[in-house]
Amino acid sequence: MRILYHLPMSPYARKVRLALAEKRIPFDLRVERVWERRHEFLEINPAGTVPVLQEDNGLIVADSYAICEYLDEAYPDTPLLGRTLADRAEVRRLVGWFDGKFAAEVTRNLLYEKYQKRHLNRGNPEASAIRAGYQNLRPHLDYLGWLAETRVWLAGPSISLADFCAAAHLSALDFIGDVDWSISEPAKEWYARVKSRPCFRPLLADRETGVTPPAHYADLDF
Known part of the structure; x- marks a missing residue:
């Protein structure tokens, strides 16, 4: 297997x-x-x-x-990188955004500091990094919300790796209760659509010892 x-x-x-x-x-x-x-x-x-x-x-x-x-x-039957050259370029740009810029400015400052550090035995969380993570989250959610308002999915008319990349980062942060969804209603509505897909159910069933996710984490209707 x-x-x-x-x-x-x-x-x-x-x-x-x-x-x-x-x-x-x-x-x-x-x-x-x-x-x-x-x-x-x-x-x-x-x-x-x-x-x-x-x-x-x-x-x-x-x-x-x-x-x-x-x-x-x-396995090309369900393409996730886009069908046209323009689509593929935009998917790659957004994957780079969330795996690079979002990860550095938000995920590392919140998920790493508050959760992953203790597993790696790398000391206590840095308060300044956590504050920066919360501050940086707002413009990222605003941008994601703008994408969700102006397009069917983040990179265009079809769901793509860009959506799953963004949702992967946000779902991990949501698990530890660190996403203020009130910042952007369009971003929240987009995330609800993504996490309602069957492929998302195993992630929503994940549980970690010592961490209790917020009630809405596994709620498909938020």
């Missing part, structure tokens, strides 16, 4: 899980505690990061974007 090495709260792993599920590609999940630096895992991914996809034939694909590109080329 195809295996995806992951961490439940990794937005990058969540993005790949959504892509696999939307394409209806069967896979098994295997939690990889990357901080343990397991020798067998480092042999298949020397970077020591998740996600990593292992195909039935033994093929190993590491890095979330490389995996998603691979999936769209190997």
Whole structure:
């Protein structure tokens, strides 16, 4: 069986899980505690990061974007990178935005500081980073809301990897109660549409010891 090495709260792993599920590609999940630096895992991914996809034939694909590109080329029936050159360019731009800019300005300052740091034994959360994360979240949600108001989906007329990438980051933050959805009603409505898709249900069922998500986290009607 195809295996995806992951961490439940990794937005990058969540993005790949959504892509696999939307394409209806069967896979098994295997939690990889990357901080343990397991020798067998480092042999298949020397970077020591998740996600990593292992195909039935033994093929190993590491890095979330490389995996998603691979999936769209190997399983093209449900394209997530767009159908035209313009569509694909816009999907890639927005994936870069959320996996790069949003991750650096929001996800790292909130999810990493408040949740991931303790797993990695890297000290206490930095209050200044958390404040910056909350401040940075507002303009990002405003921009996401603008995209949702002016387009059917974030990158255009069809749901794409851009939607799943943004939703992966926001779902992880929402799990720890760090998304103020009152900032942007269009962003909230877009997220409700995304998390109502069947591919999202396994993410909404995730639970972590010591963390209780807000009541709306798994509520499809918010």
